[in-house]
Amino acid sequence: MRLRPFELVEPETLADALAALARLDGEARLIAGGTALVPMLRLGLVKPERLISLHRLPALAEIRTDDGTLRLGAIATLADIERARAVREGWPLLAEAVHRVASPAIRTSGTIGGNLCYAEAASDPAPALLCLEAEVRVAGPAGERSVPVTGFFRGFYETALEPGELVTAVRIPAVPAGALSGYVKFTPRSAEDKPLVGVAALITLDTAGRCAEARIGLAGAAPTPIRAHRAEMVLRGEAPSDTTVRAAAEAAAREAEPLSDLMGSADYRREMIRVWVRRLLVAMRDGTHRAEPNQD
Amino acid sequence: MTLTFVLNGHPCTAEAPAHWTVLDLLRDGLSLTGTKDGCGEGVCGTCTVLADGRPIRACLVLAAHVRGRALVTVEGLETDGRLDPLQTAFAERGAAQCGFCTPGMLLAAKALLTEDPAPTAQEVREALSGNLCRCTGYAKIVEAVLAAAPGRS
Numbered sequence: 001m002r003l004r005p006f007e008l009v010e011p012e013t014l015a016d017a018l019a020a021l022a023r024l025d026g027e028a029r030l031i032a033g034g035t036a037l038v039p040m041l042r043l044g045l046v047k048p049e050r051l052i053s054l055h056r057l058p059a060l061a062e063i064r065t066d067d068g069t070l071r072l073g074a075i076a077t078l079a080d081i082e083r084a085r086a087v088r089e090g091w092p093l094l095a096e097a098v099h100r101v102a103s104p105a106i107r108t109s110g111t112i113g114g115n116l117c118y119a120e121a122a123s124d125p126a127p128a129l130l131c132l133e134a135e136v137r138v139a140g141p142a143g144e145r146s147v148p149v150t151g152f153f154r155g156f157y158e159t160a161l162e163p164g165e166l167v168t169a170v171r172i173p174a175v176p177a178g179a180l181s182g183y184v185k186f187t188p189r190s191a192e193d194k195p196l197v198g199v200a201a202l203i204t205l206d207t208a209g210r211c212a213e214a215r216i217g218l219a220g221a222a223p224t225p226i227r228a229h230r231a232e233m234v235l236r237g238e239a240p241s242d243t244t245v246r247a248a249a250e251a252a253a254r255e256a257e258p259l260s261d262l263m264g265s266a267d268y269r270r271e272m273i274r275v276w277v278r279r280l281l282v283a284m285r286d287g288t289h290r291a292e293p294n295q296d
Numbered sequence: 297m298t299l300t301f302v303l304n305g306h307p308c309t310a311e312a313p314a315h316w317t318v319l320d321l322l323r324d325g326l327s328l329t330g331t332k333d334g335c336g337e338g339v340c341g342t343c344t345v346l347a348d349g350r351p352i353r354a355c356l357v358l359a360a361h362v363r364g365r366a367l368v369t370v371e372g373l374e375t376d377g378r379l380d381p382l383q384t385a386f387a388e389r390g391a392a393q394c395g396f397c398t399p400g401m402l403l404a405a406k407a408l409l410t411e412d413p414a415p416t417a418q419e420v421r422e423a424l425s426g427n428l429c430r431c432t433g434y435a436k437i438v439e440a441v442l443a444a445a446p447g448r449s
C-alpha cells in the first residue's frame with residue numbers, strides 16, 4: 001500500500017529547515033530516518049501535507065567529542081552511534097542501549113533525534129540518556145536552547161519541543177570515573193521487539209563500597225521514559241547488598257506508573273520492573289552483566 | 297522527482313513521486329520484484345536491501361533518501377551469472393522453502409559477512425533477528441550463512 005501523497009521539502013541549511021517549519025499553510029512534519037514516522041503515515045495516524053527531511057543536513061549527522069563531552073548530531077544513526085569508538089569507550093551504556101534497538105536494518109536508518117522526538121515510553125536509548133544526564137539541543141524561531149533530557153519527555157508521545165522547533169544535537173557529559181553501568185531489555189516475545197520494560201543503571205561506589213552516584217532509567221514504566229528517583233534514593237549512601245538492591249527494586253516497582261497495552265498489563269510490567277532492576281544491579285555489582293542479549 | 301543513485305553496481309536515474317518509498321521505487325518504478333513487500337511496517341524484513349553496504353528496510357525509507365547512494369537488491373547478488381556463495385549455500389542446505397523471506401535474508405546476511413567474514417552462530421542470529429521466516433525454523437538459514445562465511449572455512 002502506498003503512502004498518502006505529500007510534498008517533500010529537503011532543506012540544505014538549518015535556517016531553511018526552520019523556515020520550512022515556520023510556514024503556517026498546512027500541517028508539516030519532520031522526517032529523519034522515517035522508521036517511526038513512515039509506519040504512522042502508512043496507518044494514517046498522521047496525515048501531513050508536507051514532510052521536511054533532515055537528510056541533507058550532514059552537519060546534523062556528526063558524532064564527536066569536545067573536552068570530554070560527547071556530541072551526537074540529531075540525525076546520527078543508531079548504527080553509526082553503536083559503532084563509534086568514542087561512544088563504545090567513553091559511554092558504553094549508550095552503545096549498549098542503542099545496540100538493543102530493533103534489528104540492524106532499523107538501526108541503519110533510525111536516528112537518535114528521531115528516537116527522542118518520537119518520545120515512546122518503550123525506547124531503548126532513552127533510559128540510558130536519562131542516566132547519562134544528556135542535554136537536548138533545540139533550535140527554533142527564537143534561537144537555540146538546551147533542555148535536560150530529564151525534562152524533555154512531557155507526556156504520552158509528547159516532548160518539550162514548541163511549534164517550529166527541532167532537535168539539533170544531544171550532548172552527553174563525561175561518565176563519572178569508575179562508574180558501573182548496564183542496560184537490560186526485557187522482551188517476552190522475541191529479542192528484536194520493543195522493550196516491555198527496559199532498565200538502565202549507572203552507579204559509582206565510594207572507597208567504603210557505598211553508592212555515591214545511583215541513577216536508574218526505565219522504559220515501559222510510565223507514559224514516558226523516566227528516572228526511578230525513589231529507587232535511587234534507596235541506593236545512595238548504601239552498599240549494594242542483596243537487601244538494599246531488593247529494596248531499591250521494590251521502590252522502582254512502586255513508583256512506576258506503567259500502562260497496559262497489547263504487549264503486557266500494567267501489573268505485569270510493574271512486576272518485571274521489580275525483577276529486572278534487581279537482576280541488573282546484582283549483575284553490575286558482581287561484574288556478571290553482559291552487554292549481549294540472551295542466547296535463548 | 298528525479299533520483300540518481302547506483303543500483304546493483306550500475307548508475308541509475310529514475311523518476312519517483314515524493315511519497316514513494318524505496319520499495320515502491322524498486323518494485324513499481326524499476327520492476328525489480330525480487331525485493332518482497334511483506335508487512336509494510338518495518339517488522340518482517342522481507343523488503344531488506346543494502347544501502348552503502350548496510351541493510352535497510354525498503355518499506356520505511358523514502359526513495360528521496362537514496363539519492364547518491366549505492367543500492368544492492370537480490371538481483372545484484374550474482375556476479376557474471378554466478379550466484380553469490382550465500383545463494384549457493386541457501387540452495388544446497390535447504391535454507392529456502394517458500395522463498396518469500398529469502399531475498400531479505402540473503403541481503404541481511406550479505407551485510408553481516410561483509411562487515412565480519414567469520415561471525416559466530418549467535419552473531420548470525422542477531423544479524424538476521426529482524427527477518428522473519430514462517431517456513432524453515434531458521435536452523436538451516438543460520439547453517440547456510442555460516443557455511444558461506446569466507447573467514448570460517
Ligand SMILES: Cc1cc2nc3c(=O)[nH]c(=O)nc-3n(C[C@H](O)[C@H](O)[C@H](O)COP(=O)(O)OP(=O)(O)OC[C@H]3O[C@@H](n4cnc5c(N)ncnc54)[C@H](O)[C@@H]3O)c2cc1C
Pocket residue numbers: 029030031032033034035036037038039054074075078100101102103106109110111112113114115116117118122123124125165166167168192193194195337338339
Ligand atoms: C519494526 C520496528 C521496531 C522498532 N523497535 C524499536 C526498539 O526496539 N527500540 C526503540 O527504541 N525503538 C524502536 N523502534 C522505533 C524507531 O525505530 C526508533 O525510535 C528510531 O530511533 C526513530 O528514529 P527515526 O530517525 O527513524 O525517526 P523518524 O521516524 O524520522 O521520526 C520520528 C518522530 O520524530 C520527529 N523528528 C525526527 N527528527 C527530529 C528532530 N531532529 N527534531 C524534531 N523532531 C524530529 C518526526 O517528526 C517524527 O514525529 C522501532 C521501529 C520499528 C518500525
Ligand code: FES
Pocket residue numbers: 332333334335336337338339340341342343344353354355356
Ligand atoms: S515489508 Fe518492509 S519490513 Fe516488512
Ligand code: FES
Pocket residue numbers: 391392393394395396397398428429430431432
Ligand atoms: S522460506 Fe518461507 S518464509 Fe522463509
